[in-house]
Amino acid sequence: MSVPSQQQFRDAMARLGAAVNIITTDGPAGMAGFTASAVCSVTDSPPTLLVCLNRAASVWPVFSENRQLCVNTLAAGHESLSNLFGGKTPMAERFTAAEWRYGVTGCPRLEGAVVSFDCRISQTVSVGTHDILFCEVMEIARNDDTHGLVWFDRGYHQLMRPAC
Numbered sequence: 001m002s003v004p005s006q007q008q009f010r011d012a013m014a015r016l017g018a019a020v021n022i023i024t025t026d027g028p029a030g031m032a033g034f035t036a037s038a039v040c041s042v043t044d045s046p047p048t049l050l051v052c053l054n055r056a057a058s059v060w061p062v063f064s065e066n067r068q069l070c071v072n073t074l075a076a077g078h079e080s081l082s083n084l085f086g087g088k089t090p091m092a093e094r095f096t097a098a099e100w101r102y103g104v105t106g107c108p109r110l111e112g113a114v115v116s117f118d119c120r121i122s123q124t125v126s127v128g129t130h131d132i133l134f135c136e137v138m139e140i141a142r143n144d145d146t147h148g149l150v151w152f153d154r155g156y157h158q159l160m161r162p163a164c
């Protein structure tokens with residue numbers, strides 16, 4: 001058996017459904033944001049999640065310097081916003097496409113997100129092309145009347161909550 005190629009790995013990973021998030025930051029290095037599906041829970045004590053960020057992304061230096069971020073989990077209807085933050089669009093254009101609030105860190109919190117986590121970056125580990133940002137959660141804002149959104153098989157899929 002040979003080691004899977006990059007393409008084989010991506011084709012396999014496309015089968016793992018994942019929430020889609022817009023990760024924002026603000027601070028001394030300025031404001032930035034990008035779309036990420038590589039986000040997951042690490043530990044609840046202290047509440048910590050991780051975000052994988054490609055070091056080649058234009059936003060990487062901004063997150064590295066600011067050391068704080070907000071994970072905004074997208075809701076059904078946020079597909080075009082996700083594409084906007086998914087690369088190549090100028091930063092100001094990304095942020096003018098939505099409404100934002102501000103929590104304890106001052107990083108933009110997306111109005112209408114399923115949930116937002118205000119975090120400080122506690123640790124960074126580099127693996128291959130990416131940095132794994134370990135993020136300690138300082139504040140949570142939940143939205144209980146939105147439907148969910150999942151990235152699966154290279155496309156968006158809405159998740160309906162019967163209670164909504």
Ligand SMILES: NC(=O)c1ccc[n+]([C@@H]2O[C@H](COP(=O)([O-])OP(=O)(O)OC[C@H]3O[C@@H](n4cnc5c(N)ncnc54)[C@H](O)[C@@H]3O)[C@@H](O)[C@H]2O)c1
Nearest residue numbers: 009010011013014036037038052053054086129130154155
């Ligand atoms: N972790 C990531 O960096 C990541 C995750 C999802 C999508 N993307 C980017 O979004 C775009 C569209 O992705 P797609 O899902 O339509 O098709 P794709 O074929 O580029 O990726 C399929 C799956 O492989 C994984 N993947 C893709 N690029 C990766 C990378 N550089 N490092 C680690 N894992 C990676 C992700 O799980 C992705 O959903 C591409 O440019 C892709 O690079 C990046």
Ligand SMILES: Cc1cc2c(cc1C)N(C[C@H](O)[C@H](O)[C@H](O)COP(=O)(O)O)c1[nH]c(=O)[nH]c(=O)c1N2
Nearest residue numbers: 034035036037038052053054057058085086087088
């Ligand atoms: C659905 C989906 C999911 C992801 C992405 C894209 C899309 C469309 N991208 C790519 C990332 O959003 C993109 O590279 C950034 O917007 C940075 O682009 P610029 O370098 O600013 O053009 C991405 N990048 C990353 O570093 N980690 C991730 O988990 C993901 N996930």
